[in-house]
Amino acid sequence: MPLSEHEQRMLEQMERALYAEDPKFASALEGSGLRTYTRRRVYQAVAGFLVGIALLMAGMVAQLIWISVVGFLVMLGCAVLAVTGWRKAPKPGEQSAGAVRRPVRAKRSMMDRIEERWQRRRDEQGR
Numbered sequence: 001m002p003l004s005e006h007e008q009r010m011l012e013q014m015e016r017a018l019y020a021e022d023p024k025f026a027s028a029l030e031g032s033g034l035r036t037y038t039r040r041r042v043y044q045a046v047a048g049f050l051v052g053i054a055l056l057m058a059g060m061v062a063q064l065i066w067i068s069v070v071g072f073l074v075m076l077g078c079a080v081l082a083v084t085g086w087r088k089a090p091k092p093g094e095q096s097a098g099a100v101r102r103p104v105r106a107k108r109s110m111m112d113r114i115e116e117r118w119q120r121r122r123d124e125q126g127r
Contacts, residue, residue, distance in 0.1 A: 038085045045082035049075050 055071025
């Protein structure tokens with residue numbers, strides 16, 4: 001069940017007060033969550049990328065194409081994991097995406113947006 005707006009404001013005030021009173025404790029609590037997980041995932045992806053390079057080179061030295069292809073695929077997969085993990089990692093002091101739920105805006109169709117722009121232009125020209 002999502003928090004009401006009042007409860008969200010109260011929670012944000014308590015978080016700010018915690019950061020103001022004891023920033024070291026607040027950062028320790030924050031670091032145990034999503035940021036640490038994503039950082040660890042990025043490091044693992046970088047290590048996997050290096051393993052992929054080693055497989056690629058070993059396949060070329062041994063003249064076994066399939067080992068090189070596996071190494072390339074490992075490199076590609078790890079690069080994707082590293083980039084997505086890096087983008088999803090919250091910055092220090094920033095809340096994770098799932099911490100506070102914001103009201104979801106209904107997606108408008110493309111035609112609704114075009115009609116709205118058209119109406120705005122007509123209104124601006126009519127003045």
